[in-house]
Amino acid sequence: MDTDLTTRITTDMTAAMKSRNALRTEVLRGLKSEMKYRQIELGHPLDEAECQAVLRSAQKKRRDAIELYQKGGREDLWRKEESELAIISEYLPAAMGDDELKGIVDTVIGETRASAPGDLGRVMKAVMGKVAGRADGNRVRQAVAERLNSMAASS
DSSP: OOOHHHHHHHHHHHHHHHTTOHHHHHHHHHHHHHHHHHHHHHTSOOOHHHHHHHHHHHHHHHHHHHHHHHHTTOHHHHHHHHHHHHHHHTTSOOOOOHHHHHHHHHHHHHHHTOOSGGGHHHHHHHHHHHHTTSSOHHHHHHHHHHHHHHHHHHO
16 A cells, blocks of 8 residues: 555654644544555555545545535534545645546547437546546536537537
């Protein structure tokens, strides 16, 4: 489990413990634990992509919790989840911009010769492989659907 990412998380966790930053220590300790469980589950040391998958999963859990706490009017809890999300996000690649995402969608549509909304699944699969965790699946689906719908409308 000694990738650059896990080493960085361990180093930062130690620094957070020394500076008595309880929230950061708790989040990083939890991430290390989730990575260790994933390593045991897979039966081999995690590579960088697998570590990022664990982080994206943790990120998604926080986003879902924020949404639920906001609906429930629990500001104290969603603020804590937001803080945890910010810490997790530090360890993931920067999110892809809209223009870059649209460019990839257009390229994939050209490569796959997709032309109708019914091609959404085929295009989504190829785009998700290219964005490699730098764009949320819902955002990708929306961009692909918009492009395919506009192509169908102009035909």
